[in-house]
Amino acid sequence: MATAKPILYGAWISSCSHRVRIALNLKGVDYEYKSVNPRTDPDYEKINPIKYIPALVDGDIVVSDSLAISLYLEDKYPAHPLLPKDLKRKALNLQIANIVCSSIQPLQGYAVIGLHEGSMSFDQGLQIVQHYIDKGFRGLISYHLFIVK
Ligand SMILES: N[C@@H](CCC(=O)N[C@@H](CS)C(=O)NCC(=O)O)C(=O)O
Numbered sequence: 001m002a003t004a005k006p007i008l009y010g011a012w013i014s015s016c017s018h019r020v021r022i023a024l025n026l027k028g029v030d031y032e033y034k035s036v037n038p039r040t041d042p043d044y045e046k047i048n049p050i051k052y053i054p055a056l057v058d059g060d061i062v063v064s065d066s067l068a069i070s071l072y073l074e075d076k077y078p079a080h081p082l083l084p085k086d087l088k089r090k091a092l093n094l095q096i097a098n099i100v101c102s103s104i105q106p107l108q109g110y111a112v113i114g115l116h117e118g119s120m121s122f123d124q125g126l127q128i129v130q131h132y133i134d135k136g137f138r139g140l141i142s143y144h145l146f147i148v149k
Helices: 015-026 066-076 089-104 111-118 122-148
Strands: 007-010 032-035 055-058 061-064
Touching: 007 015, 015 066, 015 089, 055 066, 061 066, 089 111, 089 122, 111 122
Parallel strands: 007 032
Antiparallel strands: 007 055, 055 061
């Protein structure tokens, strides 16, 4: 019996979903893609109770959060590794991935900025977005320089 393809719930506008699509494609995994709006799709909460995308349904397991999904895929499909074998390089890669997932993207995303919609101007929102992207990417550039040394 053929094994069912994993299903990725995501959206075109979501950089978190793109991270998982890139991982799936680098590993050559055949998957089904379902586009959802996590805020308005009433059924999505049953897939991911926290109502964020992405979420990957693989048989009887649902894995959500782009980093957790990527690490799950890394373990399940070891061919075409996403992470280097070298301990220090691997640690730096995970550091960068986690900074993107927890110290840049969520702070400037809808979860924070959208909450203040109507109570803050467009320019104030933009200032917050730029602050976290600028701070985060300055850090990432420095870590990158450290890696290539
Ligand atoms: N750390 C999570 C963040 C998930 C996240 O913030 N997803 C966004 C799209 S990129 C989302 O679902 N936003 C909907 C909302 O904030 O209501 C990850 O990397 O997957």
